[in-house]
Every structure is written in C-alpha cells, then in structure tokens.
Amino acid sequence: MSSTSEKSSTSSSLLSAQTLVIAGIVWAVMALLFFLLFSVPLSAEEGLPLWYSIGTYIFECGAYFGAALVCFRNWQSPHMVSGRNVWLGIGLGMLFYFIAGVLFGIWELYFGLDPDVSPADAFYLGSYVVLIGGMVVAVTSKRLNLEIWQWGLLAGIAAFGIAVAIWVAAPDSWRAQLGMAPAATQEVVTESEPATAATGRAPALDNSSKIQPKAAATDAASAPEEEEAEIKAPGWVMALDKQLAPYKNAINLFYIVGDVFLLIIATALLLAFWGGRFSQSWRMIAAATFSLYIADMYFKWRDTQAEGSYQSGSLLEVFFVFSAILFGIGAILEHDISTRSRQSRRSRRAA
Numbered sequence: 001m002s003s004t005s006e007k008s009s010t011s012s013s014l015l016s017a018q019t020l021v022i023a024g025i026v027w028a029v030m031a032l033l034f035f036l037l038f039s040v041p042l043s044a045e046e047g048l049p050l051w052y053s054i055g056t057y058i059f060e061c062g063a064y065f066g067a068a069l070v071c072f073r074n075w076q077s078p079h080m081v082s083g084r085n086v087w088l089g090i091g092l093g094m095l096f097y098f099i100a101g102v103l104f105g106i107w108e109l110y111f112g113l114d115p116d117v118s119p120a121d122a123f124y125l126g127s128y129v130v131l132i133g134g135m136v137v138a139v140t141s142k143r144l145n146l147e148i149w150q151w152g153l154l155a156g157i158a159a160f161g162i163a164v165a166i167w168v169a170a171p172d173s174w175r176a177q178l179g180m181a182p183a184a185t186q187e188v189v190t191e192s193e194p195a196t197a198a199t200g201r202a203p204a205l206d207n208s209s210k211i212q213p214k215a216a217a218t219d220a221a222s223a224p225e226e227e228e229a230e231i232k233a234p235g236w237v238m239a240l241d242k243q244l245a246p247y248k249n250a251i252n253l254f255y256i257v258g259d260v261f262l263l264i265i266a267t268a269l270l271l272a273f274w275g276g277r278f279s280q281s282w283r284m285i286a287a288a289t290f291s292l293y294i295a296d297m298y299f300k301w302r303d304t305q306a307e308g309s310y311q312s313g314s315l316l317e318v319f320f321v322f323s324a325i326l327f328g329i330g331a332i333l334e335h336d337i338s339t340r341s342r343q344s345r346r347s348r349r350a351a
C-alpha cells in the first residue's frame with residue numbers, strides 16, 4: 001500500500017502545475033539559446049546546416065505536441081471554467097500545427113523542396129479554423145464590458161495588424177497594383193531600355209552573337225542535369241506540388257486574414273480577462289497569439305519579399321516555439337486554478 005501511494009504521489013508531483021510550467025520555460029530557453037548560437041548561416045551558398053534545421057523542427061514540433069497534450073487534458077476535465085469546447089479547439093490547433101510541422105519538415109529536409117503550397121498547408125489552415133473557433137467560444141462565453149478607450153485600443157491594434165499584414169505578406173503583383181512596388185523592380189525596368197536599344201545594333205556584334213547561342217545551349221543542357229541531381233522527391237510529390245501551386249495567393253490571403261483575426265481576438269481576451277480571477281491563463285493565451293503573429297509575419301516576409309532567400313530556421317522563428325509554450329502554460333494555469341477552486345469548495349462544504 002505504501003509503495004502504491006508513493007508512486008501516485010510521485011506521478012502527481014511530476015504532473016503538477018509548477019513542474020510542467022518549469023519544463024515549458026526550460027524548453028523555451030533551450031530553444032532560444034539554440035537559435036541564437038547556431039542560426040548564422042555558414043556561407044551564402046551553403047546556408048544553414050542540416051543538423052540545425054532538424055533541431056529547429058524538434059524544438060517547434062515538440063512544443064506544439066506538449067501544448068496539445070495539456071490542452072486535451074483540460075478538454076477531458078469537466079471542471080474547466082472556460083468550458084471544454086474552448087480547450088478542444090485550442091488543443092486541435094496545437095495538434096494540427098504539430099502535424100503540419102512534421103509534413104513541412106519532410107518536404108523541406110527529406111525531399112529537398114521549397115514549395116509554395118504543400119500538404120502541410122491543409123493542417124495549417126485547419127489549425128487557424130479550430131483556434132479561432134475555440135477563442136471565439138471563450139470570448140462569447142464571457143460578457144465583454146469594455147470601456148470606450150478599450151474599444152478604441154482594440155480598433156487601433158486591428159488597424160495596425162491589418163496594415164502590417166498587407167505590407168509584409170502581399171506579393172509583388174498586389175503591391176504593384178496598389179502602387180507600392182519595390183524600388184528594385186523600377187530600376188530593372190529603367191535599365192532594360194538601353195538593353196533593348198542595344199539589340200537594334202546587333203549586326204555590329206557578329207562575333208559575340210555566334211558565341212552566345214553556344215553558351216546558352218550548354219547552360220540549357222546543364223540546367224536540367226543539375227536540377228535532377230538536387231531534387232530527391234519522387235514523381236508523385238512533384239506532380240502534387242504542381243497541382244497545389246495555383247492556390248498560393250488564396251492560401252496566403254487566408255493566412256493574412258487568420259493572423260489578423262487571431263490578433264483581434266487575443267487583444268479582446270487580454271482586455272476582458274485582465275483583472276479577473278483567471279487572468280493569468282488568458283494573459284498567456286494572448287501572449288501566445290501575439291508570438292504566433294510575429295513569427296508568421298516574419299515567415300511571410302521572408303517568403304514573399306526576400307527574393308527567394310528564405311530558409312527555415314531564422315532567429316525570429318523561435319517565436320513559433322514561444323507561442324506553443326505559452327499556449328501550454330495557459331492551459332496548465334487554468335487547469336490548476338479550476339481544480340484548486342473546486343477542492344476549496346469541497347473543503348468548505350465538509351467543514
């Protein structure tokens with residue numbers, strides 16, 4: 001009997017709120033040190049080493065998987081003040097992020113591809129849907145008695161988030177239509193005019209015209225060989241990437257809207273639960289959403305505006321890890337407060 005009680009007490013101490021929060025903080029600090037120390041590329045040609053990229057996926061996917069577990073624990077508990085559906089949505093969002101990270105890592109590290117759209121995007125899109133659904137349930141379950149200045153602050157943050165998302169994530173075609181084309185494209189257009197004028201004097205360059213087709217032919221012949229040597233993906237993966245590529249703009253637009261909507265909901269939650277009894281857990285959820293917004297905006301900027309120089313594992317992507325850790329800490333804190341409040345009620349009734 002004593003050994004059984006000792007085992008139960010040991011397991012309860014390992015799963016206590018303090019132990020789980022400390023474990024999350026240690027994981028976040030280790031991830032930050034890993035990103036800080038090793039996120040510098042070896043060279044412009046080699047980029048980041050493979051072992052570093054694998055490490056970033058381990059930190060990110062491990063954090064989201066742990067956050068999903070503690071959120072599902074809240075979903076299974078009938079004592080959650082925020083409701084079980086709230087944590088079901090957040091837990092599914094964490095699980096979908098974990099699955100998407102694994103798939104994206106396979107596409108990038110194993111197949112050696114950098115696709116515009118991959119099967120991982122299906123789970124990323126699903127994570128936005130369930131995350132927004134769970135957080136909307138949390139907001140609508142509580143009456144938002146915000147003051148005028150709080151509504152103004154919410155509107156200002158929403159406007160700021162929309163402006164940043166449009167500036168960062170819009171492709172060059174959209175920016176050109178809005179009159180925000182980058183200066184580099186304008187310089188290319190101005191420099192192309194002398195080049196077209198020079199083509200009109202082609203008869204004076206007979207020797208060079210004979211040499212250029214040969215060089216172009218050798219480059220065209222060597223290019224497919226180099227591509228075949230670099231690409232390790234099977235044919236069905238390449239065919240799938242070609243089928244999904246036309247949906248790039250629509251999916252990016254969904255990500256922009258989803259990020260802004262999550263930012264607005266997080267701000268509303270932060271203002272609504274700031275001074276309440278469960279304010280600590282929802283402060284963590286709001287901070288997690290802000291971290292997700294920062295990491296995702298940086299990801300979109302590197303992907304759309306950095307002229308193809310993006311490689312996963314940059315320093316600011318550590319905010320993906322922070323986001324998952326903060327979601328998990330928020331779930332742990334609410335579980336602890338909810339169970340302790342119920343135990344205190346029982347003790348009062350027994351007295």
